[in-house]
Amino acid sequence: MxxxxxxxxxxxxxxxxxxxxxxxxxxxxxxxxxxxxxxxxxxxxxxxxxxxxxxxxxxxxxxxxxxxxxxxxxxxxxxxxxxxxxxxxxxxxxxxxxxxxxxxxxxxxxxxxxxxxxxxxVPAMSVPNLDGQWVPADLRSSEAVTLFTERAAAGLPGFRLTEQNELEVATICRRLEGIPLAIELAAVRLQSLSLQQILDRLDNCFMLLTTGSRAALPRQRTLRAMMDWSFELCSAEERTLWARLSVFSGGFDLEAAEEVCSGDGIPREEVLHLVAGLVDKSILTREQHGNRARYRLLETIRQYGRDRLAESGQEKVLRRRHRDYVRALAEQAYADWFSPRQVTWASRMRVEHPNVRAALEFCLSEPGEARAGQRIAASLRSFWIGSGLLTEGRHWLDRALRLDTAPTPERARALWVCSFLDLLLADPEPALRRLAECGPLARKLGDVGSAAYTELWTGYAALHRGDASGLDAMAEALTQLRAAGDEYGTWISLLMMSLGACALGDDRALGWGEEALRVCERHEAKFFGFHSLWMTGLERWRRGECRNATALAGEALRLKRSVNDPWGIAHCLAVLAFAAGDEGQHRRAARLLGAAHAAWRLAGSGRGLWGVHAFDDQCVAGTREVLGEAAFDAAYREGAGFTLEEAIGYALGDKTGDARAAHRPDDARSLLTRREREVADLIARGLSNRQIAETLVIAQRTAESHVEHILAKLGFTSRAQIAAWHTGVTDEAAWPGRDSYSEP
The missing domain is CATH 3.40.50.300 (P-loop containing nucleotide triphosphate hydrolases)
Structure with a gap:
């Protein structure tokens, strides 16, 4: 053995x-x-x-x-x-x-x-899951946390795991990926540093983790010595590849390694052999994702490789190659997403998400690279939307647009894509500013596509202001996009025109919605068909066809069940809530409303697409009137406390989903520690991290860690979502149907 x-x-x-x-x-x-x-x-x-x-x-x-x-x-x-x-x-x-x-x-x-x-x-020790919902008791079952606590107490008598320090301990163990030697070396540092100081220095863990047991072999006394030993055991080509592979974040497949890391002493045909050698030497970890093998460097090994890459003078060269690889991947996804392969692309890009972030961060931190960042972020339009990452997509696009203002085709496309995300997030003001720039720029460049999309989203933004002529502008955009052979543009125009007409009581909504569905079926674009289904369901409901509406929204929900898209799922839940209310299932309607609003908050979009808002207000008011204040609030809170999977299960009538929902706490506050609840309260009051630190008399980095942990537990991506959630579960005035709920 x-x-x-x-x-x-x-x-x-x-x-x-x-x-x-x-x-x-x-x-x-x-x-x-x-x-x-x-x-x-x-x-x-x-x-x-x-x-x-x-x-x-x-x-x-x-x-x-x-x-x-x-x-x-x-x-x-x-x-x-x-x-x-x-x-x-x-x-x-x-x-x-x-x-x-x-x-x-x-x-x-x-x-x-x-x-x-x-x-x-031999696997690494189990570490706490900080990426989703967890409770402090989960820490007790973490092998890494147990080891850290034991070693810390041995060197610092009286040390124990408490509510005040559990976040820092969990984060240290997570950052060190459960490697016992690294955890023991970090625990030793408590004799001279605080937990927060250790966390602050983990970005250079080889300088930090340098004092081990004198009884150990010299090469086992520091993390760097262990890495040096591993490095020396590799061939010269394996060492070079190790360093180059450090530009990947989260993992890579063989084709990516060949594309980015070959050349300059490593022939492309040798990469497979060298990767196999690094797997054999336990430098690379092999993982299976569907039918593709992927490889990963543990973070400590990756940091060591990055240091070696910097020493070689090739870091920028390799990061540009990595950027180019991600850009090509994003552009291929952009061109191929409206097809039967969109399911494959959605899965692929979720796996590549860490590499996307690394490439974009390089583009936006390296002078002269922001235009490439515009290109990548805009090409990932469908990924941001289909994965419920609207806020993140807008974040990258906004940064890239601010850094490079040259009048280029890349800027034109980034402007209309970013305005699209603004509107999906129910934020029309920045969208209008971007569109006002994009239209003239697109016409000057002769960019027919960007000009048509500008007209489409300008028309949709006009509907936000109650201007029904926006439908005419959208119809003109549809004509242009059809003439250009842009099938995605044809579909999205029909879909948004259907929504606008539905909101205005225009019976053309059904025809446009059904045509949008046929376009998706023709191209076997499954996930885009999801939106056509719930939109058609919304119009069927408006016409009084509750049974048809429920069937269409339910079919859409089943399509999205395997995809973490809270924004899209929320619209399905809303349609089902409207239909349930009209059919007299008022408690069910209240639960579904709570679940839909929670999912929208999770996606950072407040209340979803314009056009759904008025129907939502009507459903809230009608359901509250029938049930009464107390019963409505209780049912709404129950729905708001569902996880996304529980909400889907409840909406579709799954027994397992109903059972999980029935045993769920009233709200997500039980996931947070006392200190985290205090921080959430201060965020809701508008305090910055520095102000939170001053108020609670803690280090600013500790405050930042608490905020990051709250985001992870609640599945949020922004402070605004925390504030909205906190207000929604603590302030009676913020419950639907009350004055503060109305859209300004």
Missing amino acids: TLTGVAGVGKTRLALRVAEDVRRAFPDGVWLVELAALADPGLLVHTVAGALGLPDQAVSPTERLAEYLADKRLLLVLDNCEHLLDACAGLVGALLAAAPELRVLATSRQALRVDGEHVFG
Whole structure:
């Protein structure tokens, strides 16, 4: 059995624990042979023989050792074999052939590849999940948190995990990805630094984690020493590839590695061989995503590689290659999204999201690169919308537009895409400013597509102001986009015209909505068809066809069930709420309203698309009037407390969804610690992180960590969402139907 794994993951510790647990099964003993300090493979047999207490012999030492072990029932533990792989493999193979009762337990960063070998990859310790909803009790089950707490208490008597420090401890363990050595070294630092100071310094963990046990081998006393050891075990080409791969964030596939990292000493055809070597050496972790293999560097290994890349002078070159790869991927997705492949693209881009962020951050932090950022962020239009990332998409586009104001085609497209996101977020003022610039720019450039989209969104923005002539402008945009052969533009024009007509009571809404659905069906654009379904359902409901409306919105909801798109799902829930209210299912309507509004807040859009608002107000008022204040508020709060999956299950009548919803706390406040609730309250009052820190007498970085943690627990992406959520669950005046609920 060979225990493999990354540096510092605890292979030796596990081997010793196993040896202790099984020692009674071996009457001839359990013998440890430590090989880390052995540099000469020719001395391996002598070292093993010496550990077993055998005298030096003139005869072949391998034969003497095999003869000695032939009738022994014995466990031989060979620790740290990675730098002596060939010698260890040869010796183990010979000994096992000669001694049928011999068992060997080896630790190595790479398998020995001996006949009969079983390989066990030692995983990192479990870490707290800070990406979604969790409760403080979850920390107690985290192996990494337990280890940190134990080691911290050993060096700092009296240290314990409390409500006040659990966020910092959890974040440290998460940042160190459950690597025991790194966690122990961080815990030692508590003798001279606070938890917050440790967190602040983790971006340079190799400078921070430098003081280990004096009893450990020199290369195990610091994180950098462990990484240096791993680096030295790699070939020159593997070292170069390790450094280059550090530009990826979150992971990569083989094609990405070949595209970004080949050249300058690494032929493209050699990348596969080198990646396999780094997997064998436990530098890369292999993961399966659907039918594609992906690879990942743990963050500490990635940081080390980034340092080596910087030393090589190639960091900017490789980051540009990475940027170019992401740009090509985004543009391919843009061109191919309105097709049967959109499901594949949606899944692919969710996996690539960390790389997208890394590429955009490079574009917006490196002088002269913002135009490429405009191009990438605008190309990902459908990804931002389909993944419920409207706020993030607008964030990147807004930054890129401010950094590069040159009158280019990239700017024109970024302007109308950003205005589109503004309008989807029910924020027409910045949209109108951007559109006022985009129209003249597009005409000057001869950019027919951007000019047509500008007219489309200008018309839709006019509807926000109650100007029904906006429909005429949208119809003109539809004509232009059809003439240009833009099928996506044709579909989105029909969809938004249908919504506008529905809101205005114009019966053309149904025809436009059904035509939009046919365009999607013709191109097998499944996720875009989702929007056509709920929009057609909304118009059917307006016409009094509640059963048809429920069927259409339910079908749309099933299409979106596997996709984390709170913005789109909220519109389905709203249509189902309207229909339930009209059919006399008032408590169900109130729950669905609560779930829809919570999902909109989750997406950062307030109340979804213009055109739905008035219907929403009517449903809230009517349902409240029938149920009464107390009953409505109770049902609404219950719906607002559903997770997205619970809301979908409840809406579709799934028994599992209903059961989960029935046992859910009244609201999400139970997910937050007392301190986090205090921070949420101060955010709702409009305080900055610095002001929060001053009010609570904590470090500003601690305040920032609390805010980040609240965002993660509640699934939010902005402070505005926290404020809206906090107001919604604590302020009676903010409940639907009250004065403050009306749209200004």
